[in-house]
Amino acid sequence: MKFPHPDYDVDLSEEEFRLLRDFVHERFGLFFDGTQRSSLKSRLAPRLGLLGLLSFEDYYRYLRFAPDRAAEQQRMVSHLTNNETYFFREQPQLQVFASHVLPTLKERRAKADKRTLRLLSVGCSTGEEALTLAMILFDSGQFFWGWDVRVTGLDVDEAALEKAARGAYHQNSLRAVNPQQLERHFVSRTDGVRVKDSVRKLVSFRPGNLLDPGSYEGSTPVDVIFCRNVLIYFSDEAIQRAVMLFHDILTPGGYLFLGHAESLARVTSAFTPIRFQGAIVYQKPEKPQA
Numbered sequence: 042m043k044f045p046h047p048d049y050d051v052d053l054s055e056e057e058f059r060l061l062r063d064f065v066h067e068r069f070g071l072f073f074d075g076t077q078r079s080s081l082k083s084r085l086a087p088r089l090g091l092l093g094l095l096s097f098e099d100y101y102r103y104l105r106f107a108p109d110r111a112a113e114q115q116r117m118v119s120h121l122t123n124n125e126t127y128f129f130r131e132q133p134q135l136q137v138f139a140s141h142v143l144p145t146l147k148e149r150r151a152k153a154d155k156r157t158l159r160l161l162s163v164g165c166s167t168g169e170e171a172l173t174l175a176m177i178l179f180d181s182g183q184f185f186w187g188w189d190v191r192v193t194g195l196d197v198d199e200a201a202l203e204k205a206a207r208g209a210y211h212q213n214s215l216r217a218v219n220p221q222q223l224e225r226h227f228v229s230r231t232d233g234v235r236v237k238d239s240v241r242k243l244v245s246f247r248p249g250n251l252l253d254p255g256s257y258e259g260s261t262p263v264d265v266i267f268c269r270n271v272l273i274y275f276s277d278e279a280i281q282r283a284v285m286l287f288h289d290i291l292t293p294g295g296y297l298f299l300g301h302a303e304s305l306a307r308v309t310s311a312f313t314p315i316r317f318q319g320a321i322v323y324q325k326p327e328k329p330q331a
């Protein structure tokens with residue numbers, strides 16, 4: 042059989058759009074509304090071309106029933122996500138993390154004589170957010186002796202995670218990094234910069250769909266979740282699912298940071314919002330609500 046060219050044009054009918062939209066939404070939470078039909082089509086058309094499929098309906102069947110459907114779903118979603126990220130993104134939130142959340146957690150843990158700290162960057166993309174958290178932990182100077190500290194980065198896009206694992210970055214990722222941070226945490230390479238091993242060793246990356254409880258196995262409970270600039274692409278229903286999962290895996294009194302355009306106001310009252318200048322952090326109550 043002669044495969045069509047990867048850029049070949051094929052129609053996406055209203056019915057096919059609905060099938061694919063609902064599949065993507067149900068499985069990954071990402072929601073494409075009617076105005077994004079041509080965007081969905083142009084992002085997925087290359088997959089049809091490479092698989093030698095002649096219609097989006099065939100592609101839908103492939104995603105559901107082909108023996109390698111899991112791998113194809115993975116490839117598909119990496120065509121649909123936005124991976125934009127950079128180090129030290131959204132300073133006011135990071136300030137709250139450094140000056141309120143870390144000292145509070147440290148004090149709480151010291152009282153309980155339990156020196157562990159678990160942080161999770163959900164939708165970590167190419168790793169800048171998880172590594173930024175590790176840099177802040179490092180700079181706090183508070184969690185060295187006798188502490189077991191781990192930052193995990195989770196993302197559904199394995200191509201992004203491969204970059205994260207390489208730990209090599211370019212100017213675009215460094216736009217909010219100041220000269221002191223650059224000097225302290227990065228080493229120069231001919232082709233950009235690399236994060237120092239002292240920071241990298243605190244961080245691990247793993248593939249996973251944030252809506253799948255199995256994605257968190259072995260790395261729970263967690264004290265702090267950063268899930269920023271991920272849920273803006275989700276439906277309200279999927280945000281609800283995600284946030285309730287986060288609630289389940291957080292320690293009592295644990296914290297959730299969302300992107301500055303994302304809010305739980307209309308989603309759930311299971312968290313207590315704590316307002317700071319320029320930032321909100323959501324806290325899971327220390328005791329279960331009545």
Ligand SMILES: C[S@@+](CC[C@H](N)C(=O)[O-])C[C@H]1O[C@@H](n2cnc3c(N)ncnc32)[C@H](O)[C@@H]1O
Nearest residue numbers: 069122123126164166196197198250251269270
């Ligand atoms: C715009 S990036 C945000 C990166 C980082 N959190 C930040 O704020 O700089 C969004 C990331 O969310 C990931 N993502 C989207 N849906 C996901 C899902 N269902 N499970 C895990 N990751 C997902 C995408 O692959 C993408 O890398």
